[in-house]
Amino acid sequence: xxxxxxxxxxxxxxxxxxxxxxxxxxxxxxxxxxxxxxxxxxxxxxxxxxxxxxxxxxxxxxxxxxxxxxxxxxxxxxxxxxxxxxxxxxxxxxxxxxxxxxxxxxxxxxxxxxxxxxxxxxxxxxxxxxxxxxxxxxxxxxxxxxxxxxxxxxxxxxxxxxxxxxxxxxxxxxxxxxxxxxxxxxxxxxxxxxxxxxxxxxxxxxxxxxxxxxxxxxxxxxxxxxxxxxxxxxxxxxxxxxxxxxxxxxxxxxxxxxxxxxxxxxxxxxxxxxxxxxxxxxxxxxxxxxxxxxxxxxxxxxxxxxxxxxxxxxxxxxxxxxxxxxxxxxxxxxxxxxxxxxxxxxxxxxxxxxxxxxxxxxxxxxxxxxxxxxxxxxxxxxxxxxxxxxxxxxxxxxxxxxxxxxxxxxxxxxxxxxxxxxxxxxxxxxxxxxxxxxxxxxxxxxxxxxxxxxxxxxxxxxxxxxxxxxxxxxxxxxxxxxxxxxxxxxxxxxxxxxxxxxxxxxxxxxxxxxxxxxxxxxxxxxxxxxxxxxxxxxxxxxxxxxxxxxxxxxxxxxxxxxxxxxxxxxxxxxxxxxxxxxxxxxxxxxxxxxxxxxxxxxxxxxxxxxxxxxxxxxxxxxxxxxxxxxxxxxxxxxxxxxxxxxxxxxxxxxxxxxxxxxxxxxxxxxxxx
Numbered sequence: 001x002x003x004x005x006x007x008x009x010x011x012x013x014x015x016x017x018x019x020x021x022x023x024x025x026x027x028x029x030x031x032x033x034x035x036x037x038x039x040x041x042x043x044x045x046x047x048x049x050x051x052x053x054x055x056x057x058x059x060x061x062x063x064x065x066x067x068x069x070x071x072x073x074x075x076x077x078x079x080x081x082x083x084x085x086x087x088x089x090x091x092x093x094x095x096x097x098x099x100x101x102x103x104x105x106x107x108x109x110x111x112x113x114x115x116x117x118x119x120x121x122x123x124x125x126x127x128x129x130x131x132x133x134x135x136x137x138x139x140x141x142x143x144x145x146x147x148x149x150x151x152x153x154x155x156x157x158x159x160x161x162x163x164x165x166x167x168x169x170x171x172x173x174x175x176x177x178x179x180x181x182x183x184x185x186x187x188x189x190x191x192x193x194x195x196x197x198x199x200x201x202x203x204x205x206x207x208x209x210x211x212x213x214x215x216x217x218x219x220x221x222x223x224x225x226x227x228x229x230x231x232x233x234x235x236x237x238x239x240x241x242x243x244x245x246x247x248x249x250x251x252x253x254x255x256x257x258x259x260x261x262x263x264x265x266x267x268x269x270x271x272x273x274x275x276x277x278x279x280x281x282x283x284x285x286x287x288x289x290x291x292x293x294x295x296x297x298x299x300x301x302x303x304x305x306x307x308x309x310x311x312x313x314x315x316x317x318x319x320x321x322x323x324x325x326x327x328x329x330x331x332x333x334x335x336x337x338x339x340x341x342x343x344x345x346x347x348x349x350x351x352x353x354x355x356x357x358x359x360x361x362x363x364x365x366x367x368x369x370x371x372x373x374x375x376x377x378x379x380x381x382x383x384x385x386x387x388x389x390x391x392x393x394x395x396x397x398x399x400x401x402x403x404x405x406x407x408x409x410x411x412x413x414x415x416x417x418x419x420x421x422x423x424x425x426x427x428x429x430x431x432x433x434x435x436x437x438x439x440x441x442x443x444x445x446x447x448x449x450x451x452x453x454x455x456x457x458x459x460x461x462x463x464x465x466x467x468x469x470x471x472x473x474x475x476x477x478x479x480x481x482x483x484x485x486x487x488x489x490x491x492x493x494x495x496x497x498x499x500x501x502x503x504x505x506x507x508x509x510x511x512x513x514x515x516x517x518x519x520x521x522x523x524x525x526x527x528x529x530x531x532x533x534x535x536x537x538x539x540x541x542x543x544x545x546x547x548x549x550x551x552x553x554x555x556x557x558x559x560x561x562x563x564x565x566x567x568x569x570x571x572x573x574x575x576x577x578x579x580x581x582x583x584x585x586x587x588x589x590x591x592x593x594x595x596x597x598x599x600x601x602x603x604x605x606x607x608x609x610x611x612x613x614x615x616x617x618x619x620x621x622x623x624x625x626x627x628x629x630x631x632x633x634x635x636x637x638x639x640x641x642x643x644x645x646x647x648x649x650x651x652x653x654x655x656x657x658x659x660x661x662x663x664x665x666x667x668x669x670x671x672x673x
Contacts, residue, residue: 003052011055014045018061031205032377032394035288036320039087062308072214073147079233082126082140082175084308085119085291087315091270094292097314098266105299113296115242116261116272117229118280119289119315122179123208125149126232127159127254132168134161139211143308149211152219153178158226164253173232174254179285180207184223199369201379201392203286225285228256241295259283262295273316280318282646289317322381324394325349329374330361330402332409336437336515338425340404340415342367344390349380356380356388363422364404375399408433420554429567435469436462438515442470446521447513448502452495460484470514471571473499474578503580507533510582514572518558525585526551527559532584534572538563595624596668601634602627605648606641608661616661623668631656639664 003011018041025031025038033041042061049056056062088094102112124140137153139146153159156178163172180188180203188206189199200206210222228249230242239245246256261272273290280287294300294312303312325346333341342361349356359380361367370390372378375397378390407414408426410433415424426434439458443450453473461467466480476499481492505513508528512521519527530548531537545556562568602625604616611619616639617627631638631650638651638658651658659667 003048003055007048007052008055011045011048011052014041014048015060017041018045022061032324034320034323034379036089036317037323039089039317073149073212075141075145076136076138076148077145078126078138078141078143079173081143082124082146082232083143083305083310085313085315086306086309087289087317089317089319091316094270094273094314094316095266098269098292101294101303101312105294105302112264112294112299113241113262114264114269115293115295116263116269117257117291117293118259118276118283118287119291119317120177120179120227120229120257121204121286121288122177122227123204123211125153125176125178125211125226127153127174127176127226127228129163129168129172129174131170132163132165134159147212151216152211152213153226155216155220156224156226158255160253164251168252169234169236171233171235172237173234174228174249175230175232176226176228176254176256178207178211179203179225179227180210180223181225181284182286183284188222193369198371199392226255228254229291239297241297242293242300243295245297277318279645282649287318288321289315291315320351322379322391323349323351324377325356325380327372327374327376327378327390327397330367332405334408334410334426334431334433334437336434336441337517338408338427338429338431338434339418339421340408340424340426342402342404344372344378346378346380351380351382351388354382354388356382359388359390361390364424365422367402367404373397373399373402430468432462435467438470439467439473441515442473442513443502444513447509448505449498449509450495450502451498452491453498457481457484457487457495469571469574471574471578474503474575474580504583506585507582508585510580514562514568516559516562518555523551523555528585533582538569595622597623597625597637600625600636602637602639603631603635603647604639604641606644608639608641610661610665619668619670637664 018038021031021033021038021041031038045060046062049060049062088097098114105112126138126140126146127134128136128138134154135150136148137150137159139149141147154161162168182203185200185203185206192199200209206222207224210219210224213219228246231239231245237248239248243260243262246260249256259276261268263269263272269292276287276290292314294303300310300312303310305311325348328345328347331343331345333343335341342364344359344361346357346359361370361372367373370378371393372390376393376399377395377397379392379394380388381391382388404424405415408428408431411426411428411431413426413428413431416427418425428434436455436459439453439462440455441447443453443458450473458467461476461484466476467473476496478489478492478496481487481495482489484492506528508521508525511519511527512524526548527537527545531540542556542560545551545559546553551559597620602620604613608616620627625637631647631654633654635651635654635656638647638656639661640648640658641661648658
C-alpha cells in the first residue's frame with residue numbers, strides 16, 4: 001500500500017528541513033535548533049520510512065551520516081565509514097535494545113559484557129597513524145568523506161605525534177571526539193568579549209569552528225582536547241574487545257574517556273547512566289548522554305551495522321538541557337531595591353523535564369551581549385538543570401533592537417543609572433512595584449515568616465491603599481483582610497495572629513526583613529551579634545561597621561546610608577509604636593575551647609537526610625565550630641549528604657576530612673533527629 005499523499009508531503013518537508021539543519025550545524029557552525037529538536041525530526045522521518053519503506057531513497061537523511069566536507073579544506077575518504085549512533089531518550093527503549101541484543105546473540109547476562117561510556121558532546125574525528133607516526137586527521141563529514149584538518153589537529157592536547165611504542169602497528173585509525181573544556185571555553189569567550197567579538201554559544205560549536213580554521217596558529221590559541229572512543233581500520237593490531245582496545249590506546253599515549261564501566265547486568269548499565277547524569281556538571285567537558293556498547297569485537301561483527309549506525313551500540317541521551325524558542329516580548333520588572341530587570345517571555349518550551357515560559361535577562365548589557373530582541377528565535381538552556389537562561393541567538397527575527405526604558409514602567413519616574421552596579425533603578429520608594437517586592441520579602445519565611453499574606457493578598461492590599469509602607473502591615477485589622485476576595489474570616493484571623501507573632505522575631509531576622517541593600521541573612525546575624533538593637537546600631541559610624549571582620553566597605557556604606565535615611569527611620573519607629581519589638585540575640589556562649597568543633601571550620605554539601613541545613617549550621621555553632629561557604633585550604637571538615645557534587649572531590653584533593661551526616665552527629669554526641 002502506497003503512502004498517503006499527506007505523509008509523502010510530510011516526508012519531503014522533513015528531508016528538506018533536516019538537510020537545512022545539517023548545513024547550518026556542520027557547514028556554518030550556526031545551528032538553529034537544539035539537538036533534542038533535531039533528534040525528534042529525524043525520529044519522525046525514521047517512523048514514516050519504517051511504515052512506508054518505498055519513501056526511503058538513497059538521498060534520505062536516514063540513509064547517510066549528516067554533514068559534508070567544507071570546500072576550502074581537502075576532502076578525504078574514510079577507509080571505513082564513520083557511522084553515527086542510534087540514540088534514544090527512553091529508558092524503555094534501552095531495555096528493549098538490551099533484551100533484543102542479548103536474544104539475538106543467544107547469550108545470558110554472564111556471557112555478555114557491555115561497555116558504558118560518556119557520550120561526549122564534541123566533534124567526531126579520525127586520527128591516522130602510519131608505523132606509529134601521526135599523519136592525518138579527518139572529520140566525520142558525511143561518514144564516507146570528511147575534511148582534512150591535520151594542520152589543526154597537531155595543536156590538540158593529547159594527540160601524540162608518535163605512538164609510545166617501539167613496535168607500532170603499520171596502520172592505526174583512532175576515532176574519538178574533540179572537545180573543549182569548560183575552563184578553556186570561558187577563557188576564549190572572555191578574550192572575545194574584551195575584543196568586542198561575538199561570543200560562542202557552547203564548547204561544541206567552538207571546537208567545531210576551531211577544527212575548520214585555515215590558520216593553525218589561531219587554532220592553537222583555542223585549547224582543545226581529544227578523547228578516543230573507537231577504532232577504524234588497523235593493520236598490525238587486533239583486540240578481542242573494546243575495553244582491551246582502549247587500554248592499548250592509553251598505553252600508546254592516546255587518551256580515552258575515564259568514566260566508564262563494564263558489566264553484563266542491565267541494572268548496572270542503567271545505574272551507570274544515572275550516576276553520569278547526576279555528576280555530569282562535575283566533569284571538565286560537556287557530556288550529553290551515555291553510550292552502551294557490546295564489548296566483544298566478534299559479537300559486534302555478528303550484530304553488524306545499519307546504513308548509518310551500528311547495531312551493537314546505542315546512545316542513551318540525557319534529558320534536553322537546551323532548546324530553541326521564539327522570544328515573544330521583553331518585560332521589565334521592578335524589584336524591591338528599585339532595580340529594573342528585563343525578563344524574556346518565550347513560547348513555552350520543554351527543557352530538562354520542565355516547561356519554561358519566562359527567562360531573566362539580568363540587565364540591558366546582557367541583552368546587548370546576546371544580541372536578542374522580540375521576534376528572534378533563541379537558544380534556551382537550564383544552567384545546572386535548574387535555572388533557565390538564554391545563551392544565544394538561533395535565528396534573527398528582523399525586528400528593532402530592544403532598548404531599556406528611561407522611566408519606571410510602573411510609576412513612570414525617570415530611572416537612574418546605578419554607578420556601582422550595571423543596573424537601572426527606579427528611585428521612587430513609593431512605587432507600587434517596589435513596595436510590593438519589599439512586602440513580599442518582609443513576610444517571607446527567612447525574614448519575619450508571616451503565613452497568610454501571599455503575593456496576591458499583598459497586591460490587593462497595595463492596590464486598595466491599605467499598605468503604603470512596611471509599617472502599615474502592623475496596623476491591619478482582621479475585618480479589613482476578611483473583606484478581600486476569597487480571604488474569609490478564619491484566614492484573616494490567622495494572618496493577623498501570624499503578624500502578631502512576627503513582632504518579636506529576633507533582631508537579626510528583623511534587619512534582614514527590612515531589605516537593606518547588601519545586608520543578607522549572614523550579615524544581619526553578624527550585625528545583631530555585635531549590636532543588640534536598633535538603638536545601639538544607630539549610634540555607630542561607618543568606620544565602626546568596617547571594623548567588623550565580616551563587614552566590608554560596601555555593606556558598611558549601604559547600612560550607614562540606610563541609618564541616615566530619615567524616611568526609613570520614621571517607618572521603623574512607626575513599627576515600634578505599633579508593637580514591633582525585635583528580641584536581642586542570645587549572647588554567644590563563652591568560647592572555652594572545649595567544644596567538639598572548637599577551632600574547626602565546617603562546610604555542608606549535598607542533601608542531608610536527618611538535619612535541615614539551618615539545623616546543621618546551628619548545631620555546628622553550638623559545638624564551637626565556624627561555618628565556611630566554600631572549599632578552601634582553610635576548611636577543616638566537610639559534612640556530606642546525598643549527591644555532594646564537586647565540593648567533595650575538591651575537598652578530597654586538598655586532604656580535608658570528610659564525614660557523612662551520621663558520623664558527624666556521632667562525633668557531636670547528638671542522637672539522630
